[in-house]
Amino acid sequence: MVTIYREIRFLTFLFFVPFFFSGILFAQDISSSFNLKAVDKPIDDGGAIEISWSLPKDINIEEIEKLELYRFDPGAAEPVKLGDLKPKQQKFTDESSDERKLRNKTPYIYQLKAIFKDGSQITSEKVEGISKIQWFEKRKFVIFIGTVLSIGLILYCIYKAKTDSNFFIRRMVVIDAIEEGVGRATEMGKPILFVSGTSTINDVATIAAINILSHVAKKCAEYGTRLIVPNKDSIVMTVQQEVVKEAYTSVGKPDAFREEDVFYITDDQMAYVAAVDGIMVREKPATNFFLGMFYAESLILAETGASTGAIQIAGTDAVTQLPFFITACDYTLIGEELYAASAYMSREPLLLGSLKGQDYLKFLIMIAILLGAILYNLGFTFLKDWL
């Protein structure tokens, strides 16, 4: 009887041993096939590791309830659970936050766990990830070279302008029209409307428009013409109030400045357009300035202004809005002319020097384009690839 029991135990042992070892082997197979990777997040200021994985092909994704990702911090006994992830998810970025801030150049261990709907689970292999700070974005190397070259050339021309102020700058008809516009309004006894675009102060075009406003405000102050400046952005409004106030002060007429003429309307695009259209129809300004960044409202403003019989001077760097202004306005500053106008009006050598620098840069770009086109057509693609 005892012998029989021994045989049964032996047979049971023989029967289960392969299963036991196959279980271990099977688990190892699954672990290694997760293909878990933890790499430093590229182009960042450190403190982030990107973890990616792919589920083993022999696992049915429908059977998985969720995935759990764990991080083993150096020296910590227990892992930190980074979150419950959807079964279809294949990557996760462990980013810095107050609760789980990652230290740079410190190895972190990651492990993934798949929880099945039947309660079973499998774990992946452990992988190490280290986050690093990137001090230079290599992808922007060409832009960096271009920026250094451009800044260098413009600075050189500004420096040259200090010693040699004899620059030839082609005549801009629009600049003459600005003076003409102010004079016309003065003669007619009507106000001037100045719209510095519908963008925020972050836009360089808005600042360029404010620079022109400074010159226009001075002329208005000299001639005693009312200047109306409606605003879509409250920061732009405060800047413009100061600019106009200073312009009036600089020509010795601080009392003539009316703060209520540089005012805020709304941040809403179409509500702003409606208000400005209303001003144009009611006040009938003799000259309308539309300078800065414009969007879909450009034609609504320009056409309403044209219907009131005002002289209209526009300028924008928005390529899509330029045709509307060219069609509906009397004079238009096209693209870069908007930026050049302030320098042209002030006639300051330093400002004009920068225009010279821009022209040199344009010449260099033209050479690069021509050279690139010729080389590409000859079968040499290295310039195109590098750029």
Next chain:
Amino acid sequence: MKQKLPLTICFIMGVVMIIQYFVPALNSLYDTIRFWLLVVSGFVLCLGIYSLVRVHILKIRRKAPSWGYSYVTIAGLVWMSLVGFIWGKEEGTIFMNTFFLIQVPIQSTMFSLLAFFIASAAFRAFRMKNLEAGLLLIAAIIVMIGQVPVGASFIPGIADLKEWILNYPNLAAKRGIVIGVGLGMLSTALKIILGIERSYLSGGGK
């Protein structure tokens, strides 16, 4: 001092912003500065509201042309603020209903004016006064006919011609302007960072 301090801040921030564009290590600094801008905007909005109320109260007092509308503006401002603060701005609240049933249709009406203005602008633009205007007219006709399916089905090859006009002469001119704008922006930004251009600082360039 009134000008030196802002110019110094402008120079430092300008240089830091140029550097951060190439240095990923400064990404968080960029985000922080953008956050500051949001905070500043919040405060400056109060100045904007003050300006709006002041202008309209002055209009009412002076009985300026169409001063009655100023009552509507102030009433609208007060109404939206009150219902927003009291009942919130979730779906179905008075605030959202006023927004969707009054403001949105008015905005759409303003926007739809574009269709009429485009027609009147096109009439002015396409008058064949000289050779250039004539070329513009011909190009516009080809593009307009080529853009609609019925045009392409009646006139074979017009769709390809339209594509050629848009992708070659049109794109070349557009890129020329864009390159000029890029250089203009760079130059203006540089002048502001270096304090050469000070018109925006209420210094009138002096």
